[in-house]
Amino acid sequence: MRPKWNLFFNCIKFRIKYKHKLVPVFYQSKRNRSDSLDVNFAEIPIERIRNFSIIAHVDHGKSTLADRLLELTGTIKKGQNQILDKLQVERERGITVKAQTASLLYKYNGDNYLLNLIDTPGHVDFSNEVSRSLSACQGVILLVDANDGVQAQTVANFYLAFVNNLVVIPVLNKIDLKNADPARVCNQLQTLFEINPNDVLKISAKLGIGIEDVLESIVTRIPCPSVDQTLPLRALIFDCMYDRYRGALNLIYVQDGSISIKDSITTFHNKKEYEVKTLSVLRPGEVPVDKLVAGQIGLLGCNMRSTKEAHIGDTIHHSNTPIEPLKGFRPSRPMVFAGIYPMDQSQHLHLRSAIDKLTLNDSAVTVDLDTSPALGQGWRLGFLGLLHLEVFTQRLTQEYGAEPIITAPSVTYKIKLKPTKQNVKDGSDIIFVNNPANFPEHVKIEETFEPMIIGTIVTPDRYLGPIMSLCMERRGIQRSANNIDNERVILQYDLPLCEVVLDFHDSLKTISSGYASFDYEDNGYQSSNLVKLAILLNGTLVDELSNIVHITKAKTIGRQMVLKLKDIVPRQMIHIAIQATVNGKIMARENIKAFRKDVTAKLYGGDVTRRMKLLAQQAAGKKKMRMVANISLPRETFIDVLKK
Known part of the structure; x- marks a missing residue:
């Protein structure tokens, strides 16, 4: 017993000696704990609820501002960073790719206000x-960098909020920087959006300057939700996530009525009935509640075990209570398509399960089955952009341990076929193709169309010449060019989507030293001279390596492909001819010479174990091979080529 008593007294001495250090930390931790709050969220009146988002261009400080708001309201401890960037990919890349929600309690004029914050991504792909x-x-909150000023995505996000009739609170961040120029940026906001400079808040989210003014503006400027708690339940599913133990969890906004534990609810889309198992408010961790009322945002768990049961944009209502569904969302149209295949067909089920769970969390991704002679069974996935594709595949690897093979990205083309009795009768003379393998023969095509975008570029005027040259090189047609102020210009171009999705953004950043920003929106289809650039190995077509290109780019891209293949394809015992062709005409060709006979290959003598080891290595190598034409190509060859 004596050692235990000694340990006890030593602990008492330690606490007395360092009392001035321990007590404040303990007090702050207890004060900020979400489960220690004695607040009934359902009893907060509608007049004291505010729902708002932070919108901004990439790297303008959205996540940092969210951290300071959480700190000042006592939701989290001081000193924590990127609290709402929960994904590993977000912390590694330093960008927000998934909107996150947090409910804050803020005391204003003696009353508790419930502030529901939604931190949103800044990149156009999201x-x-x-x-x-x-x-x-x-x-x-429209957040603008006081140093960089208005950027392309700032413009897009402002008009997105404007169309939705939302109150906009303009905030200048990073005023503590050496090169910050708030007056110049305020003039930009006035020129572009007619925002009064006197209404602009000036803060430093990093240092915590002006955050209290932001909270007060949220309470005083943003109206309370226009809802009715006496009507039957109507709740909008605006996001979903997957939990391995609880299934699909729905993030809901309660428009009318209320929802409680053990209520029987039905989704308007699939008409399935569920029992409410869990309700919680995110602070940002889950805080269980018994009830959510109109105007609130919360997380709903109701034993949705299948990922196909949750539909973002669906309306939830009480069973046997007919209602009019809420206005959902316009389905997002994928802009970039790529094939995804398992590294080995034995991993097919695991990859399919991972894709199903991740698409529940990212509803913008479309999934269709696909089959490749060289890579086996897989899927054709549609994304909103190239960064969206990269983040999705990175999440597959990090969150689910999958190892997918990704084919070269492509876009969807519209093709008008020559009229025949059959296609005129059933209306199938117009087809859409996003996979080069499905591109019809040129003799059957009457006209081809490619997707177009309206690209918006904001740049310092000293980079105007190189940027205009880049747009012309990518077959762009200028729409407009306007000065924002004495130093910055906003350009608009009509550009083919296929010229933008791969490396346009990187090229733009390179020639502008990172100062130019880019945003785009869909602009329909335009007639264009498109062809299929086919890759042949010893005269046999390899669809996985083929591409759809504009006729003016066919020779250049074909030359690049055959040179890349020459470096990557391993030499064989036979001669290999690599050809890039368009409509049967050879655009480029390279040859890989055959190995000469190795006279030292035969082994005389030696122990048996060495021979067995060589045979085992040879068998393992053959297992990884896939036969293309009369050539044995390892799967790694396809991976290396398709990455480009």
Whole structure:
């Protein structure tokens, strides 16, 4: 017993000696704990609820501002960073790719206000996340860097909020920087959006300057939700996530009525009935509640075991209570398509399960089955952009341990076929193709169309010449060019989508030293001279390596492909001819010479174990091979080529 008593007294001495250090930390931790709050969220009146989002261009400080708001309201401890960037990919890349929600309690004039914050991504590829988040808000914080000023995505996000009739609170961040120029940026906001400079808040999210003014503006400027708690339940599903133990969890905005534990609810889309198992408010961790009322945002668990049961944009209502569904979302149209295949067909089920769970969390991704002679069974996935594709595949690897093979990205083309009795009768003379393998023969095509975009570029005027040259090189046609102020210009171009999705953004950043920003929106289809650039190995077509290109780029791209293949394809015992062809005409060709006979290959003598080891290595190598034409190509060859 004596050692235990000694340990006890030593602990008492330690606490007395360092009392001035331990007590404040303990007090702060207890004060900020979500489960220690004695607040009934359901009893907060509608007049004291505010739902808002933070919208901004990439790297303008959205996540940092969210951290400071959480700190100042006592939701989290001081000193924590990127609290709402929960994904590993977000922390590694330093960008937000998934909208996250947190409910804050803020005391203003002696009353508790419930502030529901939705932190949104800033990159154009995740604009779908922004539009869904704004459906549950009545106002937004438009965050602008006081150093960089208005950027392309700032313009896009402002008009997205403007179309939704949301109150906009303009905020200048990073005023503590050496090169910050708030007056210049305020003039830009006035020129572009007619925002009064006197209404602009000036803060430093990093240092915590002006954060209290932001909270007060949220309470005083943004209106409370326009809802009715006496009507039957109507709740909008605006996001979903997957939990391995609880299944699909729905993030809902309660428009009318209320929802409680053990209620029987039905989804309007699939008409399935569920019992409410869990309800919680995110602070940002889950805080269980018994009830959510109109105007609130919360997380709903109701034993949705299948990922296909949750539909983002669906309306939830009480069973046997007919209602009119809420206005959902316009389905996002994928812009970039790529094939995804398992590294080995034995991993097919695991990869399929991972894709199903991840698409529940990212509803903008479309999935269709696909089969490749060289890579086996897989899927054709549609994404909103190239970064969206990269983040999705990175999440597959990090969160689910999958190892997918990704084919070269492509876009969807529209093709008008020559009229025949059959296609005129059933209306199938217009087809859409996003896979080069499905591109019809040129003799059957009457006209081809490619997707176009309206690209918006904001740049310092000293880079105007190189940027205009880049747009012309990518077959762009200028729409407009306007000065924002004495130093910055906003350009608009009509550009083919296929010229933008791969490396346009990287090229733009390179020639502008990172100062130019880019945003785009869909602009339909335009007639264009498109062809299939086919890759042949010893005269046999390899669809996995083929591509759809504009006729003016066919020779250049074909030359690049055959040179790359010459470096990657391993030499064989036979001669290999690599050809790039268009409509049977050879655009480029390279040859890989055959191995000469190795006279030292035969082994005389030696122990048996060495021979067995060589045979085992040879068998393992053959297992990884796939036969293309009369050539044995390892799967790694396809991976290396398709990465480009």
